[in-house]
Amino acid sequence: MAYFILKRLIQSVFVMIAVAFLAFSLFRFVGDPITQMTGVETSIEDQERLRENLGLNDPFVMQFARFTSDMLQGDFGYSYRTRQPVGEMISSRVPATLELGVVALIISLLVGIPAGVFTALRPRGFATQTILMTTLVGVSIPTFVIGIMLIFLFGVQLGWLPTFGRGGTIQIGGWNSSLFTIDGWRALLLPAITLGVYQLTLTMRLVRAEMMEVLRSDYIRFGMARGVPMRSLYFKHALANTMVPVITIIGLQFGGVIAFSIVTESVFQWPGMGLLFLESIRFVDIPVMGVYLVVIAFFFVLVNLIVDLLYAAIDPRLRVKDTA
Amino acid sequence: MKMQIISSSALAGGAMLLSVASASAESFKWASNTDPQTMDPHAVNSAPVLSFLNNIYEGLVRRNQDMSIEGSLAQSWEPLTGEDGWRFNLRQGVSFQDGAAFTAEDVMFSYGRASNEAADVRSWFAPVSEVRVVDDYTIDFVTKAPNPLFPDSIANFMILDKGWSETNGAELPARDAENFATMHVNGTGAFALASRDPGVKTVLVPNAGWWGKVEHNITEATFTPIGNAATGLAALLSGEIDFIQPIPLQDVAQVENRDGFKVLEGEETRVIMFGFGHEHDELLYSSDVSGSNPFQDVRIRQAAAHAIDIASIDRVLFRGKIEGASQLVPAGISGYSEANSDRPAYDPEKAKSLLAEAGYPDGFNFGLKCPNDRYINDEALCRAAASMFAAVGMNAELSTGPVRDYWPQLREDAFDMYLLGWSPGTFDMEHPIRFLMSTPNSEKKLGSWNFGGYSNARVDELLPGIQREVDPEARQAMVDEVVAITQAEVAYIPLYTQPLIWAAKDNVDMTQRADNFFMLRWVTVN
């Protein structure tokens, strides 16, 4: 097992390098950073000098080599736009995105699992059909439309919740958290719901499908035949077995949540990594884009590794081929 | 993120203000779609940065509510005798936010800093040959040639304290990594920085030691960038912010109809125009014309100009808020040519006959390039224009994209016709003549935004005269001649001046300046 993990980690390094290479080689096509860094009155000469100083005229291989060697030494460069150290910029935004993602995931679980159980237990009921229909419509509306609608309903019309930003934050060690203030929670609610709708529906359907399958299994039937109380059957036996695949799915979902958060953060002006990335595209802030992608790549390989380990632990059939 | 702890002077200042203020002390929150990317006034020559920093730093001169130049850190100035240039007599008794006294040494230092290669504002000092400190409160700027507009052109040149900059390692604007001046300030202006979280939130507090007369009643001002227009509008309507600039045109009625909010409308000093590839011998994006460029024929350019119906564009796309433009600056700007203030009339029949005359009775195809995120309704405007061109037979294939891709494409000459908006930095006609009408010459720093390569020898001849002429009438005559020439040749098709649309709560009084700069010191919260 340890050998397996080590091998995967080495492969992960290659993955990150590949991502960096791809992203880097394509950065020359996302626009001109110099015009974003200078005003209209800046002479062409000065612009060219800036281009030269930043090393943008160097051959691609040299630029890439510089980028990777810097990163390996922990030097993540400086933003073209604000001149801040990129490492600091990204790490300062991580708490916002992670908190949003985790809360969205928790909401999706807290609502999705009971909903899934309920609809599994009463498959033909009216309430079930309504729930299924509503969630279906929910995932068919583009995320940004949902977000804006929520903002205008709860923020403007009703005035109950803030329309943008993160609310009150508190520094805990290096972590800037908004989870400890009422203000912070109020600001977190709408973005988390927007982000969570998709995950909620997925979780609910999964729980429902798994639960319905388990309910038909033999040992449940035996339990019924033996007169074990339905409640005990449902919750102790059926639900427990349902949870197994759900848990493995959560790992994958979290990755999706991070990816989806870009749009949500944009709509709610949530100061997380996704918004930072979007803005770095807008301003052609290449250092930020590059580091962001490598960080995300690392994150994804980590999540995949954990999920694969879980899969292998649970389903022996998948284990045999995996250690090739 | 690096947050600057509230400096003690600012705190003391705030407390003092609370006790002294006549009106009730108010906190003010505002938003815009772009965050100022640095707190260093010499690092980037961009409007969001300069507008924001004009609240913290000051220059020798400044513009007041109606855009006219008045003294700021300089009380008066007069032309030098015996040589070309200007002498500035500085205000005495002014101190920086850290308590240091303001003297001519600081101006000298700031000049060196701003004209250095590392500064983005150095083009303002291109005409300067030497700067001399005469005494503590007098400083001379010697120019290479007579330059009547020089004081006007440095309205955004901001002065830093020499001692502070040197102590904190900020002698030059940051070119690679950030330095102290990127995140910290020490200005002479009405406000000081309380905290800075780039891209998230910036907070200002009044500067207790400011030399000027306090006309505002703000105790704390918080700026947040909001990138999404709908979210920004929601933030205003929910009351979370007091002011936002700009709001989309179509939401103006909404805001006005709601109780408690108002819209401030005006005209920005920005003219939107179409440009041509004068130097292109071939159309690049045409499917039916090869080997020649119809736009090199002035009749075709005239036809294009006559095909545009500004009145309809005004009514439908801009809800009546634009003014048609006849030349590259709006009416009221110094140098505006009254004599040539008519723009080509909407006359599709004339357009068609001109086309036929020029040998294209059935019209032709070409490519129209526009940005889609730079000017108000830029994409919609271009679609409407393409439709109008098509109506006279000139079939435009429209290509739009974000501005970060747009400028490189223009620089590479990848267009047949393009959209451009121009705001004259000096608020004078000479500015667009220099950047847009002059034959491109990178040595003399002329025509750097003249992508189409328009070139007229007489215009090039007249420009230095315009820059040096002291007599306003003689100068205007030369400008009039340039405008007449460029209009006759249809160098560009000036379309309209862009509207300024700000929205705020009813109880906030503020001034809207035509350069879209927002000054906190003119804000009163009632």
Added chain:
Amino acid sequence: MNAFIKRYEGLWLFTRSPAAIIAAVVALLSIIGAAFAPFIAPVNPYDLASFSLMDGLLPPVWESFGNSKFLLGTDDQGRDIVSSILYGARLSLIIGLSAMTIAAVLGVGLGLASGYYGGRFDMIVMRIADIQLALPAILTALLIDGIARGILPSEIQQDLRVTVLTLAIALSLWVNFARTARASTFVQMQKEYVQAAIIMGQHPIRVMFVHILPNILGPLLVIMTVDLASAILLEATLSFLGIGLPADSPSLGTLIRIGMQFMLSGEWWILWIPTLFLVALVVSINILGDFLRDVFNPRLR
């Protein structure tokens, strides 16, 4: 034999599920409307000469300033909303179906091979999948757009925007197919019929596509519908972020982005009618997907 029984049962189930019937009808109407848009739509909204600014911002016909020429009103350029929706849906479906097909072919192909060969090939494919997952769809779209602009001559760039976008969306979807196909293939590889085929010396391609593929189709079909819906929504989101299609030949997603500007300003129809249409389309696709999932999983009945 298996497939035949499933089809017959599928039809039977279908007629008993009102949701599925409605969904199918909506989907069918949309698809027909979209496919025949050039014939059904009153005007061609992509033809710049067919509309005029003077007709801009007209409300639907039942409102006070409505015009019977424009049943559902016009947008800010004077384009007929009905025509825009039909042509837009067509473009959205073309993009969605193409992207989904490319993703399916690529993903299933790689997944099958991965499951079949295992070993180093599998490892490489999975690492490539990791790389793909790490690049958010937005960035993939951006970068492909950028490469296209850098490599292709400027003249044909506009025409290829649709292709570029389709490719970008396809690249963000193939991994799902690959992983599912791979996992199912692993399972099938243990079964006797596959092992028998291999021993009998049948060509790997034959084993993969003739023997294994039909037996793993179930979950793949479900992914196809889910991904079709995702592709359409992804295109709308990319449009919202500014990397979608140009505005003069819009898809439903682009129409929604344009409509967002008019959300509060009184011209509600420019946003909500295309949104409604998109939602109806995507809901139908999702319902059909649900339905397929139920059909292929008899234990859920």
